[in-house]
Amino acid sequence: MTTQQEEQVTTTNTAEVDYATETPSEVMNRRVFMGSMIGIFGAVMAAVAAGPLLSYLWPPKSTAIKIDKLVLGKVAEFPAGTSKNFKFGSIPALFIHSPDGSMHAFNATCSHLGCTVQYQTAKNNIYCACHGGTYDPATGNVVAGPPPEGLHKLLASVEAGEIVIRPEKAGAKA
């Protein structure tokens, strides 16, 4: 077998373009065309996949529940000097009926590192067990400990013998 024959049989693309007889520009045009077609096809496919992929990766909507009114219970259930930790939507909250008769409600999230605060009847203060933060039970201001600022307030009112809690911010019907 001659070397020429061997060369022929090892090449399968005999039916294809003979690059030797083609002018370089024609070859380049075909290549450029094929190249850009593959590029465009790839870009379209990537764009098609990108939408679903992004929507899959997008953080799911927050499951926080926002409410603008909560009936805590009958006034009679909370005599002066008592308190209750409860959930205002998904916010931990604290209701206090002070010994002096006034009523207060707070977002019970400690401003230090986020523990849930509690009312201490004996000392008449709001106390955070995590690092000993103490707050004023009437204003929510910091009395002692590491918290950098006071507690966020909620509105507590009495309506038809029931204690009703509302957000303090405007926008909520007071």
Next chain:
Amino acid sequence: MAFPLTAAIKFATKKEVPVHKQSIWYYMGGICMLFVVLQLVTGLLLMVHYVPSFDGAYQSVMAINNKIPFGWLIRSMHSWGANLFIATLVIHMFSTYFMKAYRSPRELTWFSGLGLIGLAMVFGFTGYLLPMDEMAFFASKVGVDVAGEAPFIGELVANFVRGGEEIGQGTINRFFLIHVCALPAALMGALGLHLLLIQIHGISEPEYFKKLSIKKYEKFFPDFIMNDMFVWGGVTLLFLAIVCLSGSCSYWY
């Protein structure tokens, strides 16, 4: 020229693949590779939302199925892919067996392949528990209990695999770690060896082909790889069709 890619392309251009009646089987290894990639990508995506906890796993998987956009698609792709991967591996194994490609000098290629199929099975076993639904729980229980029946060391092995006396958080920790960390690393190593050996030995030729006076070959690059790409594209489309039309692989609810 110093850039290694040049050397790689040069090597790929020199490499030749025999063309004959059974050439189609040369594509099976490539399809296995496609499934490796698909499993890695979809697995990575599942980890974005999956929670490996005894109490939370099932809930997180349900969220992927029902709440997260296209979560059902990713999950079905991963579980269908796992099954089809094993099926393709078996086809690849039998095709190399019947073409006698395992014979000297390719023994190590064959054994590295056996290692790969072993890894794929452990992937399947550990992955099956992760959704923590009833089916997963009892399949894993039976699997581990079978190991527990072995004489003398059985109970020891079972407890070790389980991470305790009962299937619990410890079991999930172990299975999860093995499934998403240890196995992928091992797979990359074994697959690297497999592919390296294939490059070293070149693709095998069937006996009858070796005896032909006129043999036909095609270049690995760009001809064979081009066909490979068409095969990958076709298999991917077929795969997506199966995943979408079937809805679910088996047992979601």
